Amino acid sequence: MTAGKLAANLALICDCDGVLIDSETIAGATIVRELEQRWPGTDVAAVVMPLLGFRTEHVLQSTASTLGRTLSTGEMETIHRTVQAAAIKAPMVDGIDAALANIPLMKACASNSFSDYVSQILERTGLNRFFAERLFAANMVANPKPAPDVYLLAAQRMAVEPRRCLVVEDSVAGATAAVVAGMTVLGYTGGTHNPEEQASKLRGAGVKETFSHMKQLPGLTEEWIREMTFTPSASTAE
Template sequence: MTAGTSGSTTVANFALICDCDGVLIDSEAVAARMLVRELETRWPGTDVEPVVLPLLGLRIEKVLQGTAAQLGKSLTPDDIDAIRRAVEAAAMQAPMVEGIEAALAQVPLTKGCASNSFRPYVESVLARTGLVRFFGDRLFCADAVPNPKPAPDVYLAAARGLGLAPSRCLVVEDSVTGVTAASAAGMTVLGFIGGGHASDAQIDKLHAAGARHVFDDMQQLPELVAQWTLSATAATAAAP
C-alpha cells in the first residue's frame, strides 16, 4: 500500500508534522555559518564552531547563551537580538530541502509545521518557497508556547490545534532537540539526515533520542508515512 491509496477516512484521522529548519528549509548549515561568523567577530581568536554545532536545534537564544557559558564569554541582550536577526535574515534565503515539495504532494495526510523559530520567520520562509500551500495556518511555533524544544510544548500545541491525539501524529525532525520534544509529546518520530548540515554520526544520536527510523532522502518520505499510517490504523483498531 502506498501513500496515495489510503482511504479518506483513515487519512483524516492522522497528521504529518514537520520541523521547519533542516526538514522543510535547508537552513541549518546557513544558520550555523552565520552564528559562527557573528560570534567570532565579537570574540576574536575564539574557535566557536565546535561548541555551536552540537547546540543546533535549540532556539537561537539558547544556542548563544550555551556557547557563551561554555566558553566563559558574555553577550549583551542587544548582541543576542542582533545575532538572531542576522541568522534569520540569512536563513530566510535558504533553499527548500531537496525533494520535500514532491514528497509533501504525495502525502495525503493533514500537514502541520512545528518549529523552534518564531512564527513571522516561519511564515516568511514558507511563503517564499511556496511550501505554505501544504500547511496553511497550521503553524505551531516556539513564541506561542511556554517552553521551546526539547520540551514537548510545541508538539502538544500542534496536536491540540489539529484536533488529534499525539499518537495519531507522525513527526519529521532533523535534530536531537526536536526528536526529544516530539517523543516526549508521545508522537512517532522519523529522523531526517539529508540536510546540508547532517552527518553520519547523527544517525545514532537521533535513534537514541527516540527516532523510530532515520532516513536521508525525501523521496522515501511518502512510503514511510504510508507504512506508519497502516501500523497506526491497525493499532487503533486493536485498542480496547
C-alpha cells in the first residue's frame, strides 16, 4: 500500500510554541524576569514554569494569585508584548523541518497564540509551506486551550474526523485540549528542562506516547497511520 493511500483522510496537527519553534523556554524566562523585577524576593519560577502552554495572560493571572500579588492591566499588556517580541525570534525546534517533510499527511497548525503572531513565525522560518492556509489560533475560537475548541475547528475546516487527527503537543494544556477533542496525541518533551517530569505529566493528560527528538516523529506517525488503516479482515485473510 502506498504512503498516499495510507494517509488518505488523516491529518497531522502541530502546536506552534514548543513544537514548531523553540520558544517555551524563552517565554518562560522572560515572564520570570519581568515578574522578578516587579516582585523581588519571590520564587516566581516555581509558579510560572508549570503553567507554560497556557496563554500568557493566564500565566500572569495565576502566578499573581498564587503569590498574593497583583498586576495592573497595563503591566500585563507590557509583559505580554515583551514575551511575544522575544518568542517570535525563537529558532525552529531541532529537526522539525525534516520531520514534517517526511510525513505524508495533510498538516495544520493549531496554536494558543494569536494568528498574526503564528503567521509571522511560520513565514520567518519557512514552515508555512507545510501548512498553507491551515492555521488555527486562539483568536479564532471562543475558548483557548485546554478547551478543545481550536482543535475541533481545525478538524472541521479540514473536513477530517477528530479521531483521524494526530496531534503533536508539548504542554499539558495543549495535550488536554486535543485529547478532549477526541484526537490521538504525541507528547514532545525535547524543549523542556525536565523531560522525564514533563513526559509523566503528558501521559497523565492522556497522550499516546512521548518522544524527545523530532527525528522520531515520522516513525511514530507512520505507526499511527498503520494503526488507523489496519483492518482485521485484511490481516487474517489467507
